[in-house]
Amino acid sequence: MNETHDQDAKQVILIVDDTPDNITLLSALLKDKYKIKIATNGLKALHIASIDPSPDLILLDVMMPEMDGYETCRRLKDNPQTNQIPIIFLTAKSQVSDEEMGLKLGAVDYISKPVSPPIVLARVATQLNLVRARNLLQDQNKHLESLVKDRTRKLAKMQDAIIMAMASLAETRDNETGNHIRRTQNYVAALARQLKNSPRFSSELTDENIELLYKSAPLHDIGKVGIPDNILLKPGKLTSEEFEVMKLHTSYGRETILSVERYLGESNEFLRFAREITYSHQEKWDGSGYPENLVGDAIPISARLMAVADVYDALISKRVYKPAFSHEEAIEIMRKGRGSHFDPEMLDAFLSITNDFKEIAMRYRESETGDSEIF
Incomplete structure (x- = not known):
């Protein structure tokens, strides 16, 4: 994940799907509000997700050749560089067991195909708002940690000076x-x-x-x-x-x-x-x-x-x-x-x-x- 976060920059969504029509539909739906990256298979998705700046959200198809969405999700969650990126599964598999599998692997949501544009926009916005809030909190925590470290250093320096002053007083x-x-x-x-x-x-x-x-x-x-x-x-x-x-x-x-x-x-x-x-x-x-x-x-x-x-x-x-x-x-x-x-x-x-x-x-x-x- 990025070390710093520009709150005014467009958030990045990685769309992972092996079907061109699905990619076209999702890109057209999201491109006005978000920056879009595309991967047509799981291996490409792993590569793109690991490059800084990493995506803020991944829309991941389940049924893909060679490496399906579940395995792609598993590898993303196993990698410290990518395990914090939220993943929404997009799939025609709508059984409860399929949703349960995706959520167990660490996905944050599960949207069934054919997708409903309002649902996609709403759920994407919800997850990206959470990402923005989390990044803001992380930045604030880093700032607070920096302030604490700085004040701790100054306090320690002052304490050392007092100790030396007390010792020097005895020596005088x-x-x-x-x-x-x-x-x-x-x-x-x-x-x-x-x-x-x-x-x-x-x-x-x-x-x-x-x-x-x-x-x-x-x-x-x-x-x-x-x-x-x-x-x-x-x-x-x-x-x-x-x-x-x-x-x-x-x-x-x-x-x-x-x-x-x-x-x-x-x-x-x-x-x-x-x-x-x-x-x-x-x-x-x-x-x-x-x-x-x-x-x-x-x-x-x-x-x-x-x-x-x-x-x-x-x-x-x-x-x-x-x-x-x-x-x-x-x-x-x-x-x-x-x-x-x-x-x-x-x-x-x-x-x-x-x-x-x-x-x-x-x-x-x-x-x-x-x-x-x-x-």
Whole structure:
């Protein structure tokens, strides 16, 4: 069927009949109001019907040599290109069983020969009005679908911008620099893709969830907005008391996400990942992390991914309290954390794609002045 429909153009009728007199009669009856196409057998009808623009209606004789109307109808209905074209059978066979056969094959009407011109005109007009209405509805639906897709894209873009703004707000109060959130979200996505076929992770790391992890990762440190400046910005080592306050950023982050869920009255996978990451990305595989000293698989997968990404980026980044380690030095430090800080399988996956992490780090590296540079 046509993709678009000109409501002012003449509608097209395909007349299929092997008798010239019948074709002449029907053509003369219909040509003033409709555009007429002719086929003298079933095979020609199949060919003409499949050519764009396809007919709006087919008037089909039943009794034809080689391929009768029933078989022609069956093939038209079996072809996705032509199965929506309405078919009216025109035939001298007037038994109820004949009409039943035609309607079962998908015909919309059945007119007996010899035809009555007023009946033909009325029934043709009825079917073509239905075709016009259906095409108008399809065009309106396509327009609405286009509008919905466009607004959905704009909404998603706005949501992404809000997420990045929230994440950047947290970073303005920290020693982190702007591209940290860009790097870590890309690390998380790269590591998740590497692990997606693992039996341990395949059910969680679907393509859709990896996209959501990528979008939620920037929120991992939003809880730091609740930490006092004298602790958050302290250039030296924190005291034990100060460290206990610093640990609260995970709880503050989770509470922020929970407040969003309460406001919405529901949750979703994006918010679940954001909540898990903000609250548990400081947990360690051996249970020595915080805030709950979770051990092993009790740590959410999303948080374990974030732990690898966050530690790698912290190691290769310069801070007021430490120099930047080289890529190679960072890898060796992280290798020592296998089974203690990091999920062993995740760490192994990281070690297999360290070049990808290095490329991401270079793409979103910092300038000499500490400002963000994106390549």
